[in-house]
Amino acid sequence: MTHEKLDVLKKYFGYDTFRPQQAEIIDTVMANKDCLVLMPTGGGKSVCFQIPAILKPGLTVVISPLIALMKDQVEALRGNGVNAAFLNSSLSSSEQDQILWQAKLGELKLLYIAPERLFSGSTFEFLKDWNVSLFAIDESHCISSWGHDFRPEYRQLNTLKQRFPDVPVIALTATADRVTRRDILKQLHIEHAETFISSFDRPNLSLSVLPGRKRLQQIQSFINKHENQAGIIYCLSRKGTETVAASLQSAGFKAEYYHAGLAADKRSKVQEKFLKDDIQIIVATIAFGMGIDKSNVRWVIHYNLPSNVESFYQEIGRAGRDGSAADTVLFYSYMDIITRQDMINNSDQSVEQKELLHAKLNRMKQYAEADICRRRILLSYFNEAVEKDCGNCDVCQNPRTRFDATIIAQKALSGIARTDQKVAMGMLIDILRGSRNRNILQFGYDKLPTFGAGHDLRGEEWSEYIGQLLNSGVMDIAYDEAHTFKLNPASWQVLRGERKVDLVKFIPLSERKAREEELAPKEKPKQEIIRDALFERLRILRKQMADALAVPPYVVFTDATLSEMAQKKPVSEAQMKAISGIGEERFRRYGETFIKEIVDFAKENTKPGTRVVKGLTFVETYDLYKEGYSVKVIAEKRNLNAVTIISHLVKLKEDGHDINLKSLIDDRAYQTIIKAAQELQIGKNDPLKPLFEQLNEQFDYGQLRLSLAILEEERERSF
Known part of the structure; x- marks a missing residue:
């Protein structure tokens, strides 16, 4: 079996x-x-x-x-x-x-x-x-x-x-x-x-959570770094998918939106275009994607927080199905939690089901707010123990910096207390920053001692820090009272100076981008540039063949298979079949076409005296052999000796090419060599010098190697 x-x-x-x-x-x-x-x-x-x-x-x-x-x-x-x-x-x-x-x-x-x-x-x-x-x-x-x-x-x-x-x-x-x-x-x-x-670990997926501010700007920057790569952006609402898609289209990206409100034929066409790589980006609600077998999705972005870890993990799992590296990004803000909580509370679910949904949302919230390895959190959710950090999430790559934020917490909590616990996020930030807008003046909040106490921090900083205070449990929120903030026993401990508060340091977008650019790889080595150029050429060929066959490109070959081709540059049937993902039927359908493309690329990018593709010299010999030239003429045309040409043809035969080795040597010479080889008990993998000397140097090493290869072939055929 x-x-x-x-x-x-x-x-x-x-x-x-x-x-x-x-x-x-x-x-x-x-x-x-x-x-x-x-x-x-x-x-x-x-x-x-x-x-x-x-x-x-x-x-x-x-x-x-x-x-x-x-x-x-x-x-x-x-x-x-x-x-x-x-x-x-x-x-x-x-x-x-x-x-x-x-x-x-x-x-x-x-x-x-x-x-x-x-x-x-x-x-x-x-x-x-x-x-x-x-x-x-x-x-x-x-x-x-x-x-x-x-x-x-x-x-x-x-x-x-x-x-x-x-x-x-x-x-x-x-x-x-x-x-x-x-x-x-x-x-x-x-x-x-x-x-x-099985292990739920997908080590090829990078995991990142980004602050949910200026999302469209961040998305465009992200996509620019993933040129020609297919990706999915998940949005919470139908309107959100349309807005994001329109923004990307106006920026010159090939993007379409997809949601359940579209007519069935429209949804089908959008999905088909994405599967066939006619568009790069699909912006969709969760109505899209379940069961999509597209293996070359290189990234997934969540514009909004998913409702549970299961959905999130299934959706990011649509990236990198071929095992190659892929990126996942989750945008997260305080408002995402409010929106999700409202959706659950206003649903027709039973009380028991609502409790379950709230619990699942809370686990998703814990993932988004984590300052420990994110992969550990995901895998532990599925009851899988992890012994070490992954090294491929944003927390591992950029460990969080914590600081004593007790004074910041006291300012925020004081603002809540002095407004009789009747303000929500926007109003509290306006009070702390000293904004003299109509609502502030109407309620007389500009007279509070805490008015303007936090003018040194920007609004986005206060938004992030207040969110962290909520998550740390030192304050509460009343979802049923217009999301107003409430104090709890821990709040009073902080206000009285009995409890210290640590928060994660806010990082402005500009600083984070500068850090990313600093850590970004510099100019690629020449071999990587050649490899990437060949991958792009093979990707174009794959798309042409897929269009001709009316199938998605990954049905021809996956990105992982193309990447291995670009790296190893197979130029023979045996080499091509050794590439992961290429079985007999796929080689029969596409193998020779892709070999020709690799050979053409190699010839165009090979300088005299250098060798970009291992095995290309064999292909050149084989092309001349197929044209009917003798060993002597092939050697002259290639400026190589006959022994080298014979070694090429023997290797090509071993790799499965159609070559009549017997026609390359006189029968009398063959019989003489074989008789001496059998007397010395020498096989094709043994040193040839004893046989060369036994025959008084009458035959060159090419003839000896050829004869032993023919003998081995005849023995295998007899079995």
């Missing part, structure tokens, strides 16, 4: 080894046992059911919540040479009928279907005639009311085990806490299934 799994992994997916736990999960499914799989987005969940689907007789039915996911995964599977299809409302009646017949005739290995389509019409009854060998339930947290994305239609899946007790079920999700996991198992009636929990 181990050998079979690895063969399938390499042949269809182009990888040499499994990621952690994938092999064990596949073995469990192949043993017809149920299981629950928790893996982070981009962690390789799909392989856990796709390889068993290929190995098992019959059909694997994949239940998936969104059309986009089905379409993406089916296109990728077909690109890898696997017979797969999807069944949903985007297809015409005749197209659906054709797929139903393919399933009945056993022509498919995987069929993706939405739960509502599965239980409509006679589809569920058809399953009995389809020789179903496995049910894979993706995004399985949708079945639980404790999950962050509960979908009532998923509840119908609890009948699967009743009707198909002998068919194994694999439930998969990227985000589920302990309560949600138990509920998934209960709802699917697989309580005794083995649960596999």
